[in-house]
Amino acid sequence: MNFRTEKDSLGPRKVPADAYYGVQTVRALENFQITGIPVSHFTRLIQALACVKKAAALANMELGLLPDDICDAIVQAARDVREGRLDEHFPVDVIQGGAGTSVNMNANEVICNRALEIIGAERGDYSRIHPNNHVNLSQSTNDVYPTALKIALIWYCQDLLKEMEALVASLRAKGEEFADVIKMGRTQLQDAVPMTLGQEFAAYSVTVGEDISRLREAITLLRESNMGATAIGTGINTVEGYAEAVCRYLADVTGLDIVPAENLVEATSDTGVFVHVSGILKRISVKLSKICNDLRLLSSGPFTGFHEINLPPMQPGSSIMPGKVNPVIPEAVNQVCYQVIGNDVTVTMAAEAGQLELNVFEPIIAFNLFQSVDMLARAAFMLRKRCIDGITANRERCAALVRMSVGAVTALAPYIGYEAAAALAKESECTGRALIDLVVEQGHMSRDEAQKVLDPLTMTRPKPGAMRD
Structure with missing residues (x-):
């Protein structure tokens, strides 16, 4: 492999000659070998960083600085x-120290060296265009990284909303x-x-729909940027009007x-918006997991469980029990939800651990949020496509x-009283006799009256109210 030599304040380092990244990215690769997941895995973050750098350059040019x-x-x-043409040149691990400085410098170096190439210069010829002096002009990791994180998170959340x-x-x-x-x-x-199976599934649609509204509300909070804050929010090394200009360009x-x-x-030190978004993702997970628990129960059996619905068979369920088919799709979604709930704990602890004018733990916040929202989007797609759409009802x-349950006795209480209804339920359960026969025999109602009251369909909605004159 051919190398070029670059140097920073700590000294020289060899950089692969064909790499668009530079010396500080090399140091990050040496220092942070943690997850094995490069930042390029989360393509939305790379796209957001590119947007931030473009907006900053345009604002600096407008103000006569570039x-x-x-x-x-x-x-x-x-x-x-x-456009994703240089993704392979963003190899820094998603988790690193330095509050995201390694990611910011990775972006500065890649954009700088590509810009040098565009003007006909050699990569690493920083006398022409410099990663810090030009690409990072009027910026700090402490405003670039959280802004890019928020933009990427909005895009990921929009993907989740669609699913x-x-x-x-x-x-x-x-x-x-x-x-x-x-x-x-x-x-x-x-x-x-009694109820209808339709009421059960309609309720599921409403509970998921509620969180669509909550997620949209959370996205509006992510629109606020601290660009122009630079190191701690004082705007050092910027000029008047830069913060407004860079946000205007960033919006465009x-x-x-x-x-x-x-x-x-405040915006530089506070990570509350990430806690809020993570909380919404946790709420979505809790609800999705509950729905999956219900689907597994309602389909249990087929001969010794509820077996009220059939889930579409996806794969053989056992290596030893022939013919067994398991509810693998709900099970997989359950596990995604558990991971997201665990991620929320990490985001909470990382946000709480911020000190004074900066929270240095935004890389772990970003990693967990991106993982959570991406997994939830994939899980929602899988649950719909490979489970919900194919569910059938076992009507009989x-x-x-x-017919077997004494639960219908509840409908008798307004007519014969709670105690009499409870006694009928106990007798029906002990003797195995039908409620309607016991009601008629004991003189509580005529058979016609009992049939109307004990009609399961009438129990799935409120009784008509008494009309007043």
Whole structure:
């Protein structure tokens, strides 16, 4: 391998001659061999960094701080980065010390060397265009990294929103398909009162839909940028008007409504928005996992469980038990949800550990948030495509369980009283006799009256109210 020599404040280092990154990226590769996952794995982050560097160059040129020709080269290089042409040159581990400095310098070096190439210079010829003096002009890792993190997170969350909306539509469609399937509702895993399978699935669509609204609200909080803060929020090494200009360009470059933070010192030290987003992702996970728990219960059996629904068979379920098919898709989603819940704990602890004017733990916050939102989007797609869309109802099984249950006795309470209804339930359970026969024999109601009251369909909705004159 051929090398070129670059140097920084710590001394010289060999850099692969064909690399667009430089000496500080090499040091990061030596220092941080942790996850084996490079930042390029999260392509949205690389795209966001490119947007930040382009916006900064344009703002610096507008304010007379950056020559037009250098700005043009940086803008073209940033475009190449955003289009994914240089992803392999972002090898820094997603977890590193330095509050994201290694990632920021990786971006500075790649864009700088590509810009040098654009103007006909050699990579590493920093006398022409410099990673710090030009690409990082008016910037610090402490405003670049969190801003790029927020932009990337918005894009990832938008991907998740699309999958959640599709999942809601699928659940709603099942609610309509199963609207006439009478079954027993259950509380505490015990028979409760009749409902329809459609009501159960419609409820799932609503509970996921609620979190679509919550996630959209969280995205609006991510639009606030601390660009122009530089090191700690005081704006050192910038000029008046830069913060507003860079956010204006950033909004134009990304198509997002990026706005400057009201207080740059606060915005540089506070990571509360990441805690909030992580909390929403945890909430989504808790709900999705609960739905998957229900699907596994409702499909359990087929002969010794509830077996009210059939999940589409995806693969043989056992290496030793022929014919066994397991609910592998809900199980996989459960595990994704557990991971996201664990990630939320990490984000919480990292945000709490911030000190004074900066939180140095944003790399682990970024890693966990990106992983969580990406896994949830994939899990929502998998759950919809490979499970929900193919669910069928065991109508006869549902009806048989309703007939066998004494849960319908609840409907008698308003007519014969709670104690009499409880006594009937106990007698029916002990003797195995039908409720309707006991009600008629004991003189509580005529058979016609009992049939109307104990009709399972009437129990799935409120009784008509008494009309007042």
